[in-house]
Amino acid sequence: xxxxxxxxxxxxxxxxxxxxxxxxxxxxxxxxxxxxxxxxxxxxxxxxxxxxxxxxxxxxxxxxxxxxxxxxxxxxxxxxxxxxxxxxxxxxxxxxxxxxxxxxxxxxxxxxxxxxxxxxxxxxxxxxxxxxxxxxxxxxxxxxxxxxxxxxxxxxxxxxxxxxxxxxxxxxxxxxxxxxxxxxxxxxxxxxxxxxxxxxxxxxxxxxxxxxxxxxxxxxxxxxxx
Amino acid sequence: xxxxxxxxxxxxxxxxxxxxxxxxxxxxxxxxxxxxxxxxxxxxxxxxxxxxxxxxxxxxxxxxxxxxxxxxxxxxxxxxxxxxxxxxxxxxxxxxxxxxxxxxxxxxxxxxxxxxxxxxxxxxxxxxxxxxxxxxxxxxxxxxxxxxxxxxxxxxxxxxxxxxxxxxxxxxxxxxxxxxxxxxxxxxxxxxxxxxxxxxxxxxxxxxxxxxxxxxxxxxxxxxxxxxxxxxxxxx
Numbered sequence: 516x517x518x519x520x521x522x523x524x525x526x527x528x529x530x531x532x533x534x535x536x537x538x539x540x541x542x543x544x545x546x547x548x549x550x551x552x553x554x555x556x557x558x559x560x561x562x563x564x565x566x567x568x569x570x571x572x573x574x575x576x577x578x579x580x581x582x583x584x585x586x587x588x589x590x591x592x593x594x595x596x597x598x599x600x601x602x603x604x605x606x607x608x609x610x611x612x613x614x615x616x617x618x619x620x621x622x623x624x625x626x627x628x629x630x631x632x633x634x635x636x637x638x639x640x641x642x643x644x645x646x647x648x649x650x651x652x653x654x655x656x657x658x659x660x661x662x663x664x665x666x667x668x669x670x671x672x673x674x675x676x677x678x679x680x681x682x683x684x685x686x687x688x689x690x691x692x693x694x695x696x697x698x699x700x701x702x703x704x705x706x707x708x709x710x711x712x713x714x715x716x717x718x719x720x721x722x723x724x725x726x727x728x729x730x731x732x733x734x735x736x737x738x739x740x741x
Numbered sequence: 742x743x744x745x746x747x748x749x750x751x752x753x754x755x756x757x758x759x760x761x762x763x764x765x766x767x768x769x770x771x772x773x774x775x776x777x778x779x780x781x782x783x784x785x786x787x788x789x790x791x792x793x794x795x796x797x798x799x800x801x802x803x804x805x806x807x808x809x810x811x812x813x814x815x816x817x818x819x820x821x822x823x824x825x826x827x828x829x830x831x832x833x834x835x836x837x838x839x840x841x842x843x844x845x846x847x848x849x850x851x852x853x854x855x856x857x858x859x860x861x862x863x864x865x866x867x868x869x870x871x872x873x874x875x876x877x878x879x880x881x882x883x884x885x886x887x888x889x890x891x892x893x894x895x896x897x898x899x900x901x902x903x904x905x906x907x908x909x910x911x912x913x914x915x916x917x918x919x920x921x922x923x924x925x926x927x928x929x930x931x932x933x934x935x936x937x938x939x940x941x942x943x944x945x946x947x948x949x950x951x952x953x954x955x956x957x958x959x960x961x962x963x964x965x966x967x968x969x970x971x972x973x974x975x976x977x
Contacts, residue, residue: 523813532758532806562857569855573802577761584752587745626798628791 521740529577531735536574538728543567545721552718575622578615585612597662603655610648617641639710646706649699656696663689694730702727750976758806760971765803767964772796774957781954797854804851807844814841832884839877846870871942878935878942885932892925934966 525531543566550560589608595601617637623629631637666685704723708715715723754760772792780789818837824830849866852858860866899918906914940959943949951959 519812519816522809523816526809526813527758529756529758529761536805565856569801570805572798573805576765576799576802577806580751580755583748584755587748587752626794628795 521736525736525739528735528739531732531739533574533577534728534731534735536570538725538732540567540570540574541721541724541728543570543721544724545718548717548721572622572625575618575625579619579622582612582615582619585609585615597658599658600655603651603658606651607648607655610644610651613644614641614648617644642706642709646703646710649703649706652699653696653703656692656699659688659692660696663692694734698727698730701730750972753975754968754972757971757975760968760975762803762806763964763967763971765799767961767968769796769799769803770957770960770964772799772957774954774961777952777954777957801851801854804847804854808848808851811841811844811848814838814844828887829884832880832887835880836877836884839873839875839880842873843870843877846873868946871945875939875942875946878939881935882932882939885928885935888928889925889932892921892928895921896925930966930970934963937966938963 526535543563547560547563547567550563585608589605589612592601592604592608595604617640620629620631620637621634621641624631624634663685670682670685701723704715705720707713708720755764772795776789776792776796779792814837818834818841821830821833821837824833846866846869849858849860849863850870853860853863899914899921902914903918937959940949940951941956944951944956
């Protein structure tokens with residue numbers, strides 16, 4: 516499939532387009548920090564800060580009904596056999612559900628459609644939920660590594676009787692678990708800084724966001740071109 | 742109680758950029774109509790400002806999400822150059838070209854409205870974009886009318902076949918007749934949608950004296966029509 520056709524297909528998915536906007540948004544966040552340090556003129560900084568703000572709003576609009584997806588995933592997660600995976604999956608989905616709900620309320624306030632007096636508390640709750648969801652995902656990642664290591668040992672022990680397809684699947688699972696773990700570890704920088712647990716500066720947050728957006732774009736691109 | 746399948750269907754619809762974008766378009770044009778309506782009813786300035794802001798913010802959000810769409814239209818335009826029928830080739834190409842130019846102009850409208858890049862002749866660019874949109878719609882309507890002629894000929898041929906068949910029932914003939922009916926419906930649907938959509942750029946250019954309420958309602962109807970098409974294509 517030609518690259519242009521794949522490109523269009525990629526942009527046709529909400530996730531694809533949204534992650535691209537996220538990439539530009541977090542770049543703007545980093546760039547504003549960089550420009551401020553370099554002592555750039557005020558209107559240039561305002562320009563990029565405006566872009567960041569508007570992109571953030573646009574993305575919030577396009578994620579408005581996403582919490583429905585997380586609710587259904589949470590319910591599906593309740594039927595996973597493995598107890599650790601079940602707990603962490605449900606926690607992650609519920610966390611993201613609450614986070615996206617607070618983001619919707621946040622958006623309504625930013626565009627002055629609603630006015631909630633306790634907006635700061637709602638935003639903090641959202642950041643906490645995102646943090647918890649990412650932590651749950653990291654714990655699930657560590658657990659997955661252990662399960663996969665066990666599987667690998669069994670495969671090695673089986674020796675010649677081992678099925679080559681199993682070995683291939685194992686490698687694939689390892690790669691995808693590692694990818695997800697790195698993505699979550701980078702992402703957790705953002706709410707950590709947002710909650711003030713560790714005060715990373717805007718530059719670090721921006722770069723972390725750019726890395727995870729690029730990783731998400733790559734995943735979505737592969738999904739679309741499969 | 743909402744069923745699991747209904748929720749899945751909604752998620753599938755919202756997973757496409759087009760589905761989400763048309764939903765936002767629906768809210769945007771509704772706000773446009775609603776501002777007009779409540780102004781006439783004499784609502785408070787705060788209320789009017791609230792819905793106007795919603796309209797503006799959604800409009801910007803939509804523009805962000807259509808940023809690289811010209812690429813799609815350029816690609817389709819090149820593909821249409823390979824159509825056999827000359828009339829369909831010309832109208833198809835003009836439609837894609839019109840939309841390509843419109844979406845390119847919208848990029849500048851967006852960069853201007855968020856203060857990122859303010860070209861000096863923004864009014865000219867905006868007007869050019871509206872004219873390009875109108876051109877695309879006109880080309881689409883011409884193609885629709887021409888397709889009606891072609892469909893009429895096919896229906897004539899099928900009617901003759903049906904007469905020759907007489908009492909016997911033929912699966913193949915029936916399926917072809919059904920396909921023709923579906924195509925006719927699709928064509929009329931598109932024609933109505935394009936004709937309605939024409940109101941929006943025409944009023945923006947000042948060629949049609951339509952008030953904000955009317956434009957808003959037209960936008961609501963066409964958004965619903967697009968959403969219906971997209972829903973059916975994702976949830977057959």
